[in-house]
Amino acid sequence: MKSSLLKVYESTQKRELPKHELEFGRTFTDHMFVMDFSESEGWHDAKIVPYEPLSIDPAAMVFHYGQSVFEGLKAYLSPQGEPLLFRPEKNIARLNKSNERLCIPAIDEEFLLDALKELIQIDQNWIPSANGTSLYIRPFIISTEPFLGVALSTQYKLIIILSPVGAYYKEGINPVKIAVENEYVRAVRGGTGEAKTGGNYASSLKAQEQAANGGYAQVLWLDGVEKKYIEEVGSMNVFFKIKDEVVTPELNGSILNGVTRDSVIQLLEYWGVNVIERKVTIEEIYEEYKKGNIDEVFGSGTATVISPVGQLDWNNYQMVFNNGETGNLVQKVYETLTGIQYGRLEDPFNWIEQVNVRRRVNKVG
Known part of the structure; x- marks a missing residue:
């Protein structure tokens, strides 16, 4: 300038x-x-x-x-x-x-x-x-x-x-229904997935159209190489509460580094919640679900802030989380983040x- x-x-x-x-x-x-x-x-x-x-x-x-x-x-x-x-x-x-x-x-x-x-x-x-x-x-x-x-x-x-x-x-803060996308991919490592550029979103429209026709609010994206590692949900980052931990896919070059994602991680750690950033497979999520270990799933992003996932459909399996209702942790994260954003709650992070x-x-x- x-x-x-x-x-x-x-x-x-x-x-x-x-x-x-x-x-x-x-x-x-x-x-x-x-x-x-x-x-x-x-x-x-x-x-x-x-x-x-x-x-x-x-x-x-x-x-x-x-x-x-x-x-x-x-x-x-x-x-x-x-x-x-x-x-x-x-x-x-x-x-x-x-x-x-x-x-x-x-x-x-x-x-x-x-x-x-x-x-x-x-x-x-x-x-x-x-x-x-x-x-x-x-x-x-x-x-x-x-x-x-x-x-x-x-x-x-x-x-x-x-x-x-x-x-x-x-749906607002009410849980949404999500389909796991097995055919199309959002981005691959080495591409433009971690940048906010229009082409990333244009390439996602076909899968979203098909999901909408099936009654789903969004799709869950898998990695573009092996199609087994979870990346994002729609245009949001995604979190899974597994037992007493919250797990989110690690940034790998194809996942957008969300500002809300970072805020959620900081907020959970501030509360003493163990947050882990690592690779997560869809098979792992299904196995943990069958064991009854997954309590809550939610997406985070600027537009939505927090969006709970009530149902996740993969192949012929239907995974319903927290009886399709908004969980306590998701509700607390949403109310705290929005409370800070609107100046209604104390801001210990100077955000x-x-x-x-x-x-x-x-x-x-």
């Missing part, structure tokens, strides 16, 4: 705030953040502008070769009406990690966080106050050079849009960051 100058052009025609029940990712706020990259200027022309369609050349490389990354985080409204962010520096650092894998120029993390706070302050009246709602934040970067050749783009655009959201799953703080960006306009 050649300059810490942030231009602000506020909208003169404000949109009507939603009065209906919020769907996830369908409604957007008045403004967005935009910044461009070129080889000669680096990241430059940072600005907050009215939310509007983009004008991009049809030959922009993102449309043809998929060089893009994104992130997802949320802003919450405290009981005092203050907008709060949950570990935003982790998401921005992970954005740069994805940039590295996709050969996209790194961004100034401190500047981007300050610009994000400015954007949220401008649109903070869009942060919903109803229980379980929040303001979803979607930063993303796309390659914009008009060139039909397989090469690194020399031009990029970084955009942040905001969306007031309700629950990601209509919460206030939005209304002094910033180092020089605002003009």
Whole structure:
């Protein structure tokens, strides 16, 4: 970033705030953040502008070769009406990690966080106050050079849009039904599985479509080589409570390093729960289930926070956990994490960051 100058052009025609029940990712706020990259200027022309369609050349490389990354985080409204962010520096650092894998120029993390706070302050009246709602934040970067050749783009655009959201799953904190995916794979080690890039999600749609047609909320992904090691559940990291331990698949290059995953691990360890990160096979889960050793299963992610798994179907086997009801540990993790996120509970980890703080960006306009 050649300059810490942030231009602000506020909208003169404000949109009507939603009065209906919020769907996830369908409604957007008045403004967005935009910044461009070129080889000669680096990241430059940072600005907050009215939310509007983009004008991009049809030959922009993102449309043809998929060089893009994104992130997802949320802003919450405290009981005092203050907008709060949950570990935003982790998401921005992970954005740069994805940039590295996709050969996209790194961004100034401190500047981007300050610009994000400015954007949220401008649109903070869009942060919903109803229980379980929040303001979803979607930063993303796309390659914009008009060139039909397989090469690194020399031009990029970084955009942040905001969306007031309700629950990601209509089931909410209620347990969901999951199918183990035996045919398709999400990612393989050495690929882009640990980066947040659109291609990972596009390749998952076929399996998810088939699962939905079978009455399932999501699929449980197995590894792409031997198809026996558990990786993720849908777009979430996954945890299993086996006897008195909580087990989650270890990060291996194809599993996304979730911010919520890390928060769950820290929270459980803070409570004295033994958390183990290791390889986990679907056969092991089935055998432990038959022995009655698995009490609870749940996924974690920014969009859902915590999603309990009530039933897991593998081949012709049906595994029903905790009688298909939300378990005590899952409920406690969910209530504690959301309590911290909304500023209702004490934050012993210093995860919460206030939005209304002094910033180092020089605002003009």
